[in-house]
Amino acid sequence: MCGVLRAEPLWVETFTGLRMDRFVKLVKVVRERGGNGPGGGRPWCLPLEDRVLLVAVYYRTDLTMRQLAPLFGVSPATVCRVIQRLRPLLAIEPASRPADAVERLWISPGRDLLPGEEEDNAEHRRVRARVEHAFARMKHYKILRDCRQRGTGLHHAVQAVAHMHNLAPAA
Template sequence: MAGVLRAERVWVETFAGLRVTQFARLLRVVRERGGDGTLRGRPWSLPLAERVLMVAVYYRTNLTMRRLGPLFGVFSSTVCRAVRRLGPLLTIEPVSPPAEAADRLWIVDGTLIPLRDRSVAASSRTCRFSANVQVIVDADPRLVVAAARPMPGTTADAHAGRTSGLSRHCQGVTVLGDGACLTCEMAVPHRKRPGRPLLMAEEDDNAEHRRVRARVEHVIGRLKNHKILRGCRQRGEGLHHTVQAVAPMHNLVLAS
C-alpha cells in the first residue's frame, strides 16, 4: 500500500491544523514520553512523526480507521494500534495554580459529546447518547487548564463539577461558573428571587459575568473543530484520552 500523507509542511498544516513548529513540539512531547519505544510484536511500519500525524489527523477529521489507513499506506489495524499507543501520550498535564493565583481567573463549563459507548454515555435532552465533560479554561490566554473524566450525559454540571475532581486544581483561584454551580464554591451570577427584582448593580454584574464566561464557550467551540468531539466512536477510556489529547493541541495553537 502506497501512502499519500507524510509528515511534511503541506500535510501537517492542511490535515492536522498545526503549523510545522507546533507539530514539532507535539512530536517532541510524545518522544520524551516514550512514544518511540518498540512494543512487543510487529515493528512499526511508519516512523514516529508519521504516526503522530496520523493520530492528529484522526482526531481532527474523525475519519474511520478503514479510510485513514490508505492515506498513510497502512492497514486499519495499524491505525488502531497507533491511536491506542500514542493517544494517551498526548494527554494534557493539569496546570497548578500559579504564584499569583489571586490575580488569575479561570472559567469552568461542561459540554455534551455524542458517544456510542453506552457504558459511558447516557441519553440526554440534546443528544441521543452523550457524555458530559467538564473543562477549565484560563480566562486571559484562553488555554485549557484541565479536563475532567467523562460522565453520563444526564449528569448535571453542578454534580459533575463536584465529583470530577477538578476542584483540586482550583485552590486559591477565582473560578467562574454558571447559575447551576451555586454549591460548588464558584463565582456565579446573581439570581432573581420571587418578589425581589435584581438591582441595577446586580444586573451589571451579571452582564459582565456573561461577557467573561463566554470565553469558555468559545474555547469549547474551538476544541470541537476536532470533529471526533462531535461524534466519538471510541469505547472505554477512548473519549477520555481523546479529550485529553485534543486540549494540548488547542493550547499549542494559541500559545505559539
C-alpha cells in the same frame, strides 16, 4: 502499500492546524513520553512523525480507521494500534488549579433562541413524545403476547401493564 499523507509541512498544516515548528515540538514531547516504545519487538511501519500525524488527523477529522488506513498506506489494524498507543501520550497534562478554585462559580453564557426556534423545538418535543408512547405501547403488547399461558399468567401481565401505564403519567 504507499500512503499519501506524510509528516510534511503541507499535510501537517492542512490536517492538524499546527505550524510545522509546533508539530515538531509535539513530536518531541511524544518521543520523550515513550512514543517509540521500549525498544524491543517489531518496529513500527510508520515513523513517529507520521504516527503523530495519523492520530491528529483521526481526532481532527471524522475519518474512520478504515478510511485513514489507505491514506497512510497501512492496515486499519495498524491505525487502531497507533491510536491506542499514542492517545495517552498526546493527552494534555492536567493544569494546576488555584487554591480558591473550589469556591469559584463558573457560569457559561447561554445563547438566545433564534426566531422560530422555540416553535421548532416544541414540534420536535411533540413528535418525540408520540414516538416514545408508541414504543411504550409496543412493549406493553409484547409483554401481553409473551404472557399468554394457562392459569393466571395473562392476569398478572395485564396488571403489570396497567401498573406501568399508571406510572407513566406520574413521571
